[in-house]
Amino acid sequence: MNGLWGRVAQVYEWRWVVLPPAVGIAMLAMLVGAVVVAPREAVEGEVQRIFYIHVPSAIAAYLAFFIVFVASIVVLWRRDMRFDVVARAAAGVGVLFTALVLATGAIWGHPIWGTWWAWDARLTSTLILFLIFSGYLLARSLSDVADEQAARYAAVFAIIGFLDIPIINMSVRWWRTLHPQPIVLQLPGDQTLPQSMFAVLMIGMVAILLLALWFIVLRAETERVSARLTELRVALDRRDER
Amino acid sequence: MTGAAAVVRKDLMLLWRHRSGWLSAGTFATMSVLTYSFAFDLVTDDVRPLLPGVLWVTFLFAGIIACSRSFADEVEQGTFDAMLLAPIPRTSLYVGKVVANLVALLSIELAVMVMATILFNTTLLTVELAAIVAVGTAGYVTLTTLLATLGTRVRSREVLLPVLALPLLVPLLIAGVRATGGVLDVPSGDGPWLLLLVVFTIWSAAGSALLFPLVVEQ
Numbered sequence: 001m002n003g004l005w006g007r008v009a010q011v012y013e014w015r016w017v018v019l020p021p022a023v024g025i026a027m028l029a030m031l032v033g034a035v036v037v038a039p040r041e042a043v044e045g046e047v048q049r050i051f052y053i054h055v056p057s058a059i060a061a062y063l064a065f066f067i068v069f070v071a072s073i074v075v076l077w078r079r080d081m082r083f084d085v086v087a088r089a090a091a092g093v094g095v096l097f098t099a100l101v102l103a104t105g106a107i108w109g110h111p112i113w114g115t116w117w118a119w120d121a122r123l124t125s126t127l128i129l130f131l132i133f134s135g136y137l138l139a140r141s142l143s144d145v146a147d148e149q150a151a152r153y154a155a156v157f158a159i160i161g162f163l164d165i166p167i168i169n170m171s172v173r174w175w176r177t178l179h180p181q182p183i184v185l186q187l188p189g190d191q192t193l194p195q196s197m198f199a200v201l202m203i204g205m206v207a208i209l210l211l212a213l214w215f216i217v218l219r220a221e222t223e224r225v226s227a228r229l230t231e232l233r234v235a236l237d238r239r240d241e242r
Numbered sequence: 243m244t245g246a247a248a249v250v251r252k253d254l255m256l257l258w259r260h261r262s263g264w265l266s267a268g269t270f271a272t273m274s275v276l277t278y279s280f281a282f283d284l285v286t287d288d289v290r291p292l293l294p295g296v297l298w299v300t301f302l303f304a305g306i307i308a309c310s311r312s313f314a315d316e317v318e319q320g321t322f323d324a325m326l327l328a329p330i331p332r333t334s335l336y337v338g339k340v341v342a343n344l345v346a347l348l349s350i351e352l353a354v355m356v357m358a359t360i361l362f363n364t365t366l367l368t369v370e371l372a373a374i375v376a377v378g379t380a381g382y383v384t385l386t387t388l389l390a391t392l393g394t395r396v397r398s399r400e401v402l403l404p405v406l407a408l409p410l411l412v413p414l415l416i417a418g419v420r421a422t423g424g425v426l427d428v429p430s431g432d433g434p435w436l437l438l439l440v441v442f443t444i445w446s447a448a449g450s451a452l453l454f455p456l457v458v459e460q
Contacts, residue, residue: 076456124412131409138405142396150395156453157392157406160385163449164410167442171413174433 015217023214026207033200047111052200054104056208057097058126064094064212065133069162072155084151085227087158088140089219091133093212098130121172128168132161145227245330246337253338257346260315264308264343268350271304272357279361291429293362294422298415300354301347301375302382302408308346309386310403312339317394332455336387343383351375370425374436378418381443382411388450391457414442 034052041048071087074080105123106116117123136158143150193201257264278296282289316322325335355366355375386407396402417438423430 128409128412131405135402135406135409139392139396139402142398142402147395152459153392153395153457156457157389159453160388160449161410163445164413167413167438167445171416171438171442174431174435174438 019210019214019217023207023210026203026210030200030204030207033203038197038200039194044112047108050104050108052204053208054101054108055201056205057100057104059205060208060212061094061097061101061129063209064090064097064216065129065162065165067216068094068133068136068158072158072162075151075155076159079148081148081151082224084155085220085223086216087155088137089216089223091136091140091158092219093215095130095133095137096215097208097212098126098133101126102130121169124172125165125168129165132164133158136161145223146230245328246334249325249330249334249338250341253342254345256315257342263311264346264350267304267308267346268353270307271300271350271354274300274303275354275357275361279358289362290364290426291423293358293364293426294419294428294430297354297358297375297422298378298418301351301379301418302411302415303404304350304354305343305347305379305382305386306404306407308350309343309383309390310400312343312387312390313394314390314399322394326458332458333451335458336451336454339390340384340387343387344379347379347383348376351379364426368425371422374418374421374425374439377436377439377443378414378421381414381439381446382407384443384447384450385410388454388457391454413438414446417442 030052034049038049038052040046067090068087071083071090074083075087102123105126109118110116136154139154139157140150143154275296278292278300279289282292282296286292313322316325326332355371358364359366386403389403389406389410392399392402392406417435420430420433421435421439424435
């Protein structure tokens with residue numbers, strides 16, 4: 001466990017060197033792939049290209065919320081406030097990407113479905129997910145950052161919120177669905193997506209996931225530095241008083 | 243077990259002494275049903291299909307108002323810390339509050355349903371509907387009571403509680419409205435709504451009871 005932890009810490013040391021160029025290159029590759037390389041979709045036309053951002057963003061959002069969930073469990077279990085910083089950072093990034101999913105979905109839905117918004121199962125559950133974690137962020141911004149009790153409350157809320165997702169999905173699916181069924185997550189042999197589209201989608205996946213990771217690292221580091229700054233200010237004030 | 247019983251008795255006593263708090267939630271609930279009925283009557287002749295939605299939205303809002311101060315008074319008075327020191331399982335503190343809130347909400351709902359029976363000209367006081375409402379109420383009260391603990395640590399908790407609770411309660415809202423609609427002969431699609439309501443209630447009660455001790459740990 002300690003060896004693994006040390007290895008992770010070692011890799012994390014390289015974040016400032018590796019992540020920015022990797023994110024830049026991947027994002028560029030995704031844009032070129034989505035706009036230039038991928039073929040024009042026969043039925044939906046150019047607007048289908050938004051799918052190369054839409055699908056990876058949805059996956060990035062779910063992963064970010066999963067990170068919030070795991071980090072919240074660690075906060076409750078280990079009482080380690082470093083993971084509270086991770087949870088908060090991941091929640092912000094998850095909300096950002098959920099908003100991106102909703103926005104790109106609406107842009108696609110307007111020409112294809114003829115409406116920006118519909119109370120479809122997947123749209124509804126994504127919106128609810130967005131609301132749950134926006135609520136989490138609101139709760140965090142209304143409480144003191146250093147307040148450990150508030151962090152524990154928020155962790156409990158994040159856990160309940162994450163566990164609510166399957167129930168929400170189940171309930172809205174019984175209710176109604178209009179969203180296209182997933183055509184990506186199938187066995188390689190049954191893949192119905194043309195190879196070039198699939199390749200661009202995979203590049204998009206890598207790019208968006210790297211971007212999400214980069215944002216989470218940036219936010220967590222910012223929070224850490226700002227906490228350190230507060231500590232230093234307090235120490236300085238104390239010295240001045242003496 | 244005697245400890246838990248004592249906590250429940252204490253919370254029921256508090257419920258009686260602080261009745262102005264949840265009775266105002268009840269006044270709000272009956273007032274909102276009255277307003278809904280009045281407003282919908284302006285645009286449509288057949289208000290009955292809207293009734294399940296009106297009932298459940300009113301219940302949820304009343305629940306949030308009634309539960310929001312569950313722990314606030316005791317935390318402000320400092321008695322909550324004393325309760326935490328008592329040699330009883332932490333879960334019993336939560337159970338006491340849930341029982342008290344359930345009693346308050348069920349009385350409010352009874353008043354709302356009597357009101358709606360008159361205004362919407364529909365028989366609401368049936369055994370079937372009472373069962374649906376009771377299960378649903380247990381579902382949202384257990385969750386809202388847990389979330390009310392959050393309010394003790396943040397500013398402007400009156401705004402925060404609905405923002406946190408309502409998205410989590412969406413499955414309950416869907417199931418409650420559809421199950422109620424089924425009983426009232428409003429077209430409600432065929433989903434296992436009552437089952438969903440029961441599953442949500444069990445999930446919410448078990449999850450909240452398990453997480454509550456972690457919330458109040460210091």
